[in-house]
Amino acid sequence: MAEMKPQDRMKIPRQPMPNQDGTVRRGNFEEVALGYAEETARKEAERCLQCKKPACVEGCPVGVLIPDFIKALREGDMAKAVEAMKMKNNLPAICGRVCPQESQCEGRCIVGKKGEPVAIGRLERFVGDFELANRTCPLEKAPATGKKVAVVGSGPAGLTCAVDVAREGHKVTLFESLHGPGGVLVYGIPEFRLPKGVVLGEINYAVQCLGIDIRTDHVIGRTITLDELLTDYDAVFLGTGAGLPSFIRIPGINLNGVMSANEFLTRVNLMKAYLFPDYDTPVKAGKKVAVVGAGNVAMDAARCSARIQSLQAKQSGGDPGEVHIVYRRSKEEIPARAEEVHHAEEEGIIFDLLTNPVEIIGGSNGRVTGMRCIRMQLGEPDASGRRKPVPIPGSEFEMAVDTVIMALGTSPNPLVFVDAEGLERTRHGTAVADTATGRTKKQRVWAGGDVVTGAATVISAMGAGKRAAADINKFLKGETAPW
Amino acid sequence: MYKILEKQTLSDVTKLMVIHAPHVAQKARAGQFIIIRIDENGERVPLTIADFDRKAGAITIIFQEVGKSTMQLGALKVGDAVSTFVGPLGHPTEVTDFGSVICVGGGVGIAPIYPIARALKEAGNTVISIIGARNKDLLFWEDKMRAVSDELHICTDDGSYGRKALVTDPLKEILEDKTRSIAKIWAIGPAIMMKFVSSATKPFNVPTIVSLNTVMIDGTGMCGGCRVLLEDGARFVCVDGPEFDGHKVDWTNLLSRLQFYRDEEKAAVEHYKHTCNLDKAMAEGGK
Ligand SMILES: Cc1cc2nc3c(=O)[nH]c(=O)nc-3n(C[C@H](O)[C@H](O)[C@H](O)COP(=O)(O)OP(=O)(O)OC[C@H]3O[C@@H](n4cnc5c(N)ncnc54)[C@H](O)[C@@H]3O)c2cc1C
Ligand SMILES: Cc1cc2nc3c(=O)[nH]c(=O)nc-3n(C[C@H](O)[C@H](O)[C@H](O)COP(=O)(O)OP(=O)(O)OC[C@H]3O[C@@H](n4cnc5c(N)ncnc54)[C@H](O)[C@@H]3O)c2cc1C
Ligand code: SF4
Ligand code: SF4
Ligand code: FES
Numbered sequence: 001m002a003e004m005k006p007q008d009r010m011k012i013p014r015q016p017m018p019n020q021d022g023t024v025r026r027g028n029f030e031e032v033a034l035g036y037a038e039e040t041a042r043k044e045a046e047r048c049l050q051c052k053k054p055a056c057v058e059g060c061p062v063g064v065l066i067p068d069f070i071k072a073l074r075e076g077d078m079a080k081a082v083e084a085m086k087m088k089n090n091l092p093a094i095c096g097r098v099c100p101q102e103s104q105c106e107g108r109c110i111v112g113k114k115g116e117p118v119a120i121g122r123l124e125r126f127v128g129d130f131e132l133a134n135r136t137c138p139l140e141k142a143p144a145t146g147k148k149v150a151v152v153g154s155g156p157a158g159l160t161c162a163v164d165v166a167r168e169g170h171k172v173t174l175f176e177s178l179h180g181p182g183g184v185l186v187y188g189i190p191e192f193r194l195p196k197g198v199v200l201g202e203i204n205y206a207v208q209c210l211g212i213d214i215r216t217d218h219v220i221g222r223t224i225t226l227d228e229l230l231t232d233y234d235a236v237f238l239g240t241g242a243g244l245p246s247f248i249r250i251p252g253i254n255l256n257g258v259m260s261a262n263e264f265l266t267r268v269n270l271m272k273a274y275l276f277p278d279y280d281t282p283v284k285a286g287k288k289v290a291v292v293g294a295g296n297v298a299m300d301a302a303r304c305s306a307r308i309q310s311l312q313a314k315q316s317g318g319d320p321g322e323v324h325i326v327y328r329r330s331k332e333e334i335p336a337r338a339e340e341v342h343h344a345e346e347e348g349i350i351f352d353l354l355t356n357p358v359e360i361i362g363g364s365n366g367r368v369t370g371m372r373c374i375r376m377q378l379g380e381p382d383a384s385g386r387r388k389p390v391p392i393p394g395s396e397f398e399m400a401v402d403t404v405i406m407a408l409g410t411s412p413n414p415l416v417f418v419d420a421e422g423l424e425r426t427r428h429g430t431a432v433a434d435t436a437t438g439r440t441k442k443q444r445v446w447a448g449g450d451v452v453t454g455a456a457t458v459i460s461a462m463g464a465g466k467r468a469a470a471d472i473n474k475f476l477k478g479e480t481a482p483w
Numbered sequence: 484m485y486k487i488l489e490k491q492t493l494s495d496v497t498k499l500m501v502i503h504a505p506h507v508a509q510k511a512r513a514g515q516f517i518i519i520r521i522d523e524n525g526e527r528v529p530l531t532i533a534d535f536d537r538k539a540g541a542i543t544i545i546f547q548e549v550g551k552s553t554m555q556l557g558a559l560k561v562g563d564a565v566s567t568f569v570g571p572l573g574h575p576t577e578v579t580d581f582g583s584v585i586c587v588g589g590g591v592g593i594a595p596i597y598p599i600a601r602a603l604k605e606a607g608n609t610v611i612s613i614i615g616a617r618n619k620d621l622l623f624w625e626d627k628m629r630a631v632s633d634e635l636h637i638c639t640d641d642g643s644y645g646r647k648a649l650v651t652d653p654l655k656e657i658l659e660d661k662t663r664s665i666a667k668i669w670a671i672g673p674a675i676m677m678k679f680v681s682s683a684t685k686p687f688n689v690p691t692i693v694s695l696n697t698v699m700i701d702g703t704g705m706c707g708g709c710r711v712l713l714e715d716g717a718r719f720v721c722v723d724g725p726e727f728d729g730h731k732v733d734w735t736n737l738l739s740r741l742q743f744y745r746d747e748e749k750a751a752v753e754h755y756k757h758t759c760n761l762d763k764a765m766a767e768g769g770k
Contacts, residue, residue: 177703179520179527179567187705215506217569219703223506243705247717254712254736256743263706271526271700277754280526280552281700282747366739413704415722 006049014116015044022346026320027310029191029274032343033097041126045074048118051110056120059108062088062463066105066120069127082131085124090160090466093132093198095459096125098189098296100337104459132201137209142169147476150175150233152220152416155183157449157461158239159202164469165237166210170476173233174212177219177415178270183241184450185458187270188262190300192307193340225419226445235444235472238431239465242410242450248292252360253406257286257368261293261301261407268304274311285309286402287321290371292357293407294327299340301405302349323349324399328356328376328389354378354389358396360404371399412451420445430454438468443482446472484564488541493623496548497591498557499533505540507532507570513598514576514694514726517542518702520567521555528552529699529721531595531671532571542570545594545623551751572702573725576692580607581666585657586632587650587680588614589672593624595694596671601631603669609633611665613653615672619644650676651683658687665689670729674738681729693729695720697740712736 018034019025025032036044048070056066065084072081085092101107101121109117147170151162154176166172180186185199206212220226220240229236245260247253264283267273273283285308291301305323313320325344327334330353334341345351352373359372375395378387411429424432424441431440431447438446448464450456474480489501507517516531534543548554559565576599584603588596593614604610612632616622617640629635636653637645646653650672657663668691670680677693684691697709697720704722711720712733718724 177569178701179569217567218506219569219572222572223510223570243703245705245707247707247710249716254710254717254733254740256740260707263700263708266700266706272524276747277751279524280751282744282751284744284747365742366736367743415703 004046009047009049010111010115012043012047014047014119015040015122017119017122019343022343022348025192026306026347027314029307031195032192033339035129036122036126038126041123042074042076044119045070045123047111048074049110055108055110056105056118060105061457061460062466064088064105064124070118070120070123073123073127078127078130078134081127085127085131088466089124089459089462090163091128091156091202091458091462092124093128094156094185094194094202095462096121096123096128097194097198098337099459100457102338129198132198135201135205137205141210142167144171145169145476147171147235148173148233149472149476150229150236151239152226152229152236153183153239153241153449153451154181154203154214155185155239155241155449155461156458157241157451157465158183158237159206160462160465161237161239161446161448161469161472162212163206163210164466165472166206166212168473168476170473172210172212174206174214175218175220175224176214176216179216180270181214181216183239184243187266188297188300190265190269190304192303193300219415221415221418221420226416226423227419227421230444234476235446237438237465237468237472238416238440238445238447238451239449239461240413240416240451241461242412242430242455244411244413244429245406246408246410247406248357248408250357250359252362252368255360255362255368256366257284257402258360258404258406261291261297261405262410264301264405265297265304268308274308283308284403285312285321286368287319288401289321289323289403289405290326290357290399290401291323291405291407292326293409294325294329294334294336295407295409296336296340298325298327298407299336299344301407303340303344303347305403305405306347306349324352324401325349326352326355326357326371326373326399328354329386330354330378333386352399356389356391357404361398368402368404369400371401371404372396373399410455412454416451428454436467437471438464439471439483484566485568486564487559487561488539490559490561493545494620497545497621497623498548499543499545499594500556500559501541501543502565502568503540504542504568504570507542507568508535508537508540511535511542511571512575513578513602514595515571515573516702516725517544517568517570518572518699519544519556519565521552521559521565523566525555525566526552527567527700527702528556529572529696529702531694531725532598533594534598542568545591547591550748551755554752554755569702572721574723576602576669576726578602578606583609583611583663583665585654585665585668586610586612587654587668587670587672588612588628589650589670589676590616590621592670592672592676593622593628596669597624597627597631599669599671600628604631604633611657612636613638613650615639615645615648615650617641649679651679654680655683658684658689667692669694674734674741677729678732678734678738681732681734685730691729692726693732694725695727695732695737696725697737698744
């Protein structure tokens with residue numbers, strides 16, 4: 001078959017992703033985006049121009065070999081596609097689903113300059129899902145070195161680091177404070193966006209193929225301290241994330257019905273409150289929910305609220321209610337992934353933009369009855385380059401709400417820093433670590449992911465875990481000096 | 484899985500269990516707590532460490548059956564196991580020689596006050612203890628408390644044992660007694676009791692430490708569900724506590740937050756009893 005001309009490739013339309021219908025999915029927790037069929041994936045792959053200097057790769061925080069995996073995919077060589085992918089990215093089935101592609105790889109794709117970019121994320125998911133379904137343990141394993149490594153935290157940073165270190169034959173123990181591994185992938189991001197089976201696939205691989213010992217229920221800093229770990233292990237990696245929620249300082253923040261997005265999402269995702277009373281943890285999503293913030297966390301909280309409302313209305317009859325996103329800037333500045341915003345709109349979430357809460361109001365029983373807000377307008381650009389929202393005087397108004405979910409960012413959980421002499425932190429509470437190697441200021445301790453950067457992305461956490469693993473492996477071989 | 488090594492019934496609704504959890508026993512100290520989850524469908528329930536045995540790798544918990552999870556836990560037998568057991572969480576009690584101290588334990592709060600009283604006694608304090616419950620059947624550990632106290636006062640609401648009084652009555656009398664000088668007070672029990680103890684001691688200006696039992700999920704600082712309002716802002720009970728200065732706590736807010744899931748808690752108990760009866764009926768039907 002003659003090689004297709006670039007002009008012809010550019011004529012192929014971007015292949016749509018089949019989705020569960022908006023009104024139907026508001027009433028269930030099943031995955032929204034259903035994934036490409038093989039034929040569609042191959043067709044989408046044909047759109048890639050195989051650029052000599054691929055801009056898309058520069059847009060990816062870990063430099064996935066995008067043209068290579070896409071070429072293998074369109075030639076039908078899935079094994080090769082997986083291999084190309086795995087050079088840089090351990091978790092394609094996850095990143096393909098949750099990366100903000102529009103501001104990373106796809107945002108730079110040359111095809112996107114004229115039309116719509118190649119659907120790199122969807123193709124990545126296709127390759128990742130193929131691998132999960134067909135993966136077998138590698139036949140050859142590196143011989144045991146007798147070295148021991150402790151990895152703290154089982155989110156994308158910790159999991160990736162653990163896998164890459166274990167591959168070299170070191171004995172890895174992964175400590176996790178919650179009762180199940182996975183970090184934000186399990187307790188934060190909901191099932192309908194990232195099925196837990198996908199995360200479990202990665203975890204099972206780590207345990208069954210690489211013999212990684214996962215110790216849940218271990219809070220480092222309380223159950224065991226970092227300094228104690230260092231007496232038993234040759235190296236320690238900290239991937240403890242940024243799980244501490246912030247609450248804004250406005251009156252009424254401790255009323256019943258005000259909660260952090262982390263509390264709400266943990267109840268729903270980790271504790272499966274949507275299956276109450278078969279599962280014991282309850283959750284309340286009132287009839288009128290306001291989610292404050294507009295990042296991925298806010299979108300997840302809003303979309304989970306809508307689902308809980310629908311499920312509860314199905315049981316008790318009546319109207320499910322409404323969910324609002326309250327955000328102080330305009331639509332353009334919304335930091336969430338474009339796809340999530342679009343999906344939220346399809347599911348009937350109401351966006352109250354240029355609006356900021358000033359007070360939460362409660363009734364005599366201490367429960368939320370409303371939220372006073374003020375309208376905002378965009379002024380001069382601030383330090384982040386985004387136009388700064390300023391309140392419009394005299395524009396205050398009251399919204400009747402019974403639930404307020406705060407999704408205003410998180411910072412690193414401080415427990416891991418207890419009894420960790422010499423582990424330096426910034427004033428934002430993040431660990432100080434070298435970007436290239438992950439080395440902290442403390443001997444034999446590496447760190448990466450949200451605990452270093454503050455709340456960021458899955459792919460950047462995974463990349464940090466991978467870089468630290470490479471440096472730990474070198475260190476354990478004696479190729480680099482201690483510091 | 485964490486095995487139940489021992490079980491005792493202290494009263495109709497109060498049970499003691501010794502659970503095998505060496506990772507927790509290694510570090511446990513008075514004043515700290517654990518989080519337990521019975522099975523894969525279970526919720527994460529915080530319970531105070533009532534005692535620990537590092538050698539045996541065991542933790543003692545004492546709980547009152549007030550809702551679905553504690554009823555289900557109470558129905559387990561020696562040899563059964565639970566899915567999750569995390570800890571020790573929170574800060575341990577600060578124990579030094581203060582002089583004369585008072586330890587107040589109300590209801591199931593007698594369990595967590597015991598290791599604190601013991602540690603205070605060992606540190607050289609003169610320990611005055613006051614324990615109380617609604618009635619005689621709910622009282623336990625009188626002998627253990629007596630063994631670590633220089634003076635023990637016992638009250639019941641209905642007068643079925645000890646003095647017919649609330650724990651705040653002997654407390655006020657001791658504080659009013661000019662011949663004594665009390666350096667510090669610990670009070671653990673139902674929130675309403677801790678509230679009244681705090682308001683009773685405030686006029687005497689004696690530092691009063693309470694151990695708060697807010698609603699919790701993770702117990703590691705991740706959700707903020709456990710937050711309490713103090714005079715100078717909110718705190719997370721699981722990480723910053725569980726002990727706080729009782730004079731600074733916003734008790735109205737605390738009490739109202741404890742009520743928030745009351746309807747769901749009732750529904751959970753009904754669901755539990757219903758499925759239990761179904762199980763029973765099925766078992767009988769199968770005979
Ligand atoms: C609701 C939500 C939605 C998101 N959506 C997206 C998205 O769509 N796309 C995207 O790219 N990113 C998204 N993010 C961000 C992304 O999930 C994080 O950046 C990423 O998970 C960080 O990975 P990590 O490994 O550093 O930490 P985490 O995933 O936070 O994992 C840290 C783990 O360490 C454990 N831990 C913490 N302290 C201790 C301790 N002392 N001892 C033992 N264990 C400890 C925690 O329990 C946790 O399991 C989202 C985040 C949230 C909260
Ligand atoms: C740090 C900490 C330490 C704790 N330590 C202990 C402990 O050592 N022992 C212990 O028994 N509990 C302790 N608690 C409280 C315990 O966690 C709750 O009682 C438990 O979660 C109840 O779960 P449940 O499902 O059985 O009841 P749920 O249905 O979840 O809740 C019932 C709630 O209603 C209230 N309630 C209902 N009926 C009664 C009643 N008759 N009398 C008093 N209150 C009632 C209680 O406040 C209880 O929390 C502690 C809590 C915290 C935060
Ligand atoms: S890892 Fe994320 S940014 Fe990189 S290519 Fe894949 S989807 Fe794009
Ligand atoms: S920039 Fe776009 S077209 Fe070029 S290689 Fe990357 S995905 Fe293919
Ligand atoms: S219980 Fe979640 S922060 Fe305290």
